[in-house]
Amino acid sequence: MRRPGAAARARPEIVPVKSHHSVAGQFGWQVISFVFFFGAWELAGRWPISAAFPPFSQTLLALGEMIADGSLARAYASTLQPLVIGIALCGIAGVGFGIAMGLSRTVEWLTLPIFIILQAAPMAAIIPLITYLYGIGLTAKVLAVVFLAAPVIVMNSYKGIRNTNPSLIQMCRAFLGTRRQEVLKIILPYAAALIFTGLRLGLAMGFIGVVIAELLITPTGIGDLITYNSSVAEYPRMFATIASLVAVAALTLNGLERVERALFPPEIRGT
Amino acid sequence: MTMPDDTIVEVRGVGKLYEGGVEALRGVTLAFPRGRLSTLLGPSGCGKTTLLKIIAGLIRPNAGEIRVNGRRVEGPGPERAFVFQDFALLPWASVLRNVAFGLELRGVPPEQRHEIARRQIAEVGLGGFESSYPNQLSGGMKQRVGLARALAVDADIILMDEPFSSVDEQTRRKFQEDLLDLLEHRRKTVIFVTHSIEEAAYLSDQIVLLSPRPGTVSRIIRPEIERGKGPDEIRRDRRYLDTVDEIWQILKQYVA
Ligand SMILES: Nc1ncnc2c1ncn2[C@@H]1O[C@H](COP(=O)(O)OP(=O)(O)OP(=O)(O)O)[C@@H](O)[C@H]1O
Numbered sequence: 100m101r102r103p104g105a106a107a108r109a110r111p112e113i114v115p116v117k118s119h120h121s122v123a124g125q126f127g128w129q130v131i132s133f134v135f136f137f138g139a140w141e142l143a144g145r146w147p148i149s150a151a152f153p154p155f156s157q158t159l160l161a162l163g164e165m166i167a168d169g170s171l172a173r174a175y176a177s178t179l180q181p182l183v184i185g186i187a188l189c190g191i192a193g194v195g196f197g198i199a200m201g202l203s204r205t206v207e208w209l210t211l212p213i214f215i216i217l218q219a220a221p222m223a224a225i226i227p228l229i230t231y232l233y234g235i236g237l238t239a240k241v242l243a244v245v246f247l248a249a250p251v252i253v254m255n256s257y258k259g260i261r262n263t264n265p266s267l268i269q270m271c272r273a274f275l276g277t278r279r280q281e282v283l284k285i286i287l288p289y290a291a292a293l294i295f296t297g298l299r300l301g302l303a304m305g306f307i308g309v310v311i312a313e314l315l316i317t318p319t320g321i322g323d324l325i326t327y328n329s330s331v332a333e334y335p336r337m338f339a340t341i342a343s344l345v346a347v348a349a350l351t352l353n354g355l356e357r358v359e360r361a362l363f364p365p366e367i368r369g370t
Numbered sequence: 371m372t373m374p375d376d377t378i379v380e381v382r383g384v385g386k387l388y389e390g391g392v393e394a395l396r397g398v399t400l401a402f403p404r405g406r407l408s409t410l411l412g413p414s415g416c417g418k419t420t421l422l423k424i425i426a427g428l429i430r431p432n433a434g435e436i437r438v439n440g441r442r443v444e445g446p447g448p449e450r451a452f453v454f455q456d457f458a459l460l461p462w463a464s465v466l467r468n469v470a471f472g473l474e475l476r477g478v479p480p481e482q483r484h485e486i487a488r489r490q491i492a493e494v495g496l497g498g499f500e501s502s503y504p505n506q507l508s509g510g511m512k513q514r515v516g517l518a519r520a521l522a523v524d525a526d527i528i529l530m531d532e533p534f535s536s537v538d539e540q541t542r543r544k545f546q547e548d549l550l551d552l553l554e555h556r557r558k559t560v561i562f563v564t565h566s567i568e569e570a571a572y573l574s575d576q577i578v579l580l581s582p583r584p585g586t587v588s589r590i591i592r593p594e595i596e597r598g599k600g601p602d603e604i605r606r607d608r609r610y611l612d613t614v615d616e617i618w619q620i621l622k623q624y625v626a
């Protein structure tokens with residue numbers, strides 16, 4: 100429907116020449132802040148604040164070991180499984196549902212209140228209930244992901260549809276567009292950016308969901324690495340796992356945000 | 371009440387009450403002659419856009435009806451094209467696709483509709499901007515894209531909501547001449563909303579003055595300016611100047 104190439108062409112004059120400087124400057128500051136952060140961590144670990152708090156160097160070493168012996172990769176593979184299944188489910192059913200809510204007053208009337216409540220509720224609290232109902236297998240973990248990710252995915256799709264510029268819809272009707280054309284050529288392209296944002300936020304929530312599930316339900320994957328290493332007092336390994344989790348989540352979400360900006364630059368987003 | 375035979379659009383007792391209680395129009399009855407240019411003129415908020423959209427079939431009136439070629443209007447039709455006050459361009463589509471959009475919706479194959487669109491783009495003076503996006507265009511250029519889109523579908527009746535409001539004076543005058551050409555050579559009927567008394571007097575065969583909200587027809591003026599002369603001569607013509615003055619005498623009562 101829309102071509103990404105077009106977006107790239109639409110942009111050149113928007114980026115001022117000066118920004119090169121500030122990007123470089125920003126990068127410098129980021130390096131300084133990282134050095135400062137890891138330095139402080141190292142000092143705090145050596146002081147030591149607590150026996151369970153390893154210095155940065157040991158954590159880094161432990162991370163290296165876990166990468167080398169493959170335990171980290173195995174853990175991620177098993178953690179990603181319910182995450183991928185859950186997000187795929189939400190991506191199809193959740194987006195579809197949000198779109199249906201945006202397009203049909205009846206569906207909206209029936210289900211909007213549920214999703215408003217779900218979005219506001221602390222969904223993590225529901226995970227023990229899921230275990231109670233669905234046991235401790237893959238299903239329970241997938242459900243944990245779905246419960247956390249679905250509300251924001253559904254709501255964003257819904258809002259994207261609902262926020263379509265009414266004047267464009269009127270234009271479509273004035274030029275004899277059918278309802279089908281209105282949806283395919285106006286409403287969906289208009290909502291695409293918000294739907295994508297919803298998926299990105301949903302992934303972030305799903306990530307939280309799957310880790311909580313692994314910590315609370317069955318110790319597998321990343322959750323297992325954390326719990327196990329903590330129970331045998333291998334604190335550097337535990338911290339290395341947690342740090343890798345933070346890094347993976349931050350990098351993934353940041354990457355997706357960049358993809359989103361490239362696909363839907365503000366100047367073609369409509370409003 | 372009988373209408374003359376060459377009436378193309380009839381407005382019969384149209385009233386519009388928006389949700390929330392704003393009464394935009396009350397008892398509007400009008401006839402628009404075929405192949406002529408009529409303007410709707412009136413203070414801001416008097417319901418000009420509302421009336422134009424009711425004629426387009428985009429808004430349902432609460433009272434009365436519209437007839438086009440004697441047939442009651444239930445919705446938009448192929449014989450009517452609309453130029454929107456806020457342009458209504460697809461931000462993610464190029465100028466070419468925007469101009470061809472009306473044809474795209476009608477299922478005209480790409481090569482054919484792009485050829486027509488290119489011609490219209492050149493005609494409104496946007497040649498070379500086919501692959502630009504709306505955000506890269508000035509207000510006046512966007513307006514011309516909207517105009518080209520309406521011309522591309524080749525409708526008999528063109529409904530224009532302040533189509534020249536954001537172009538500069540030179541372009542405005544060029545468009546005015548183009549519009550008169552269009553009328554002469556392609557027998558289009560144009561219904562045109564404007565805020566400019568001079569523009570209305572210069573272009574129109576019929577000027578409909580609307581009162582402040584709720585809009586009612588306060589006066590219909592037919593300038594009957596001789597078209598044979600050049601634009602500058604017309605602007606010095608007695609009839610033209612009298613028309614401008616007559617409209618101003620009515621509109622200035624509304625300024626208070
Ligand atoms: N969708 C709507 N819902 C409620 N009120 C509306 C709506 N559209 C227009 N109105 C109101 O109806 C009145 C007439 O609006 P309209 O847009 O037809 O005026 P207009 O004559 O075109 O004004 P302008 O010259 O400023 O474009 C205004 O008071 C406006 O606030």
Ligand SMILES: [Mg+2]
Pocket residue numbers: 418419420455531
């Ligand atoms: Mg208006």
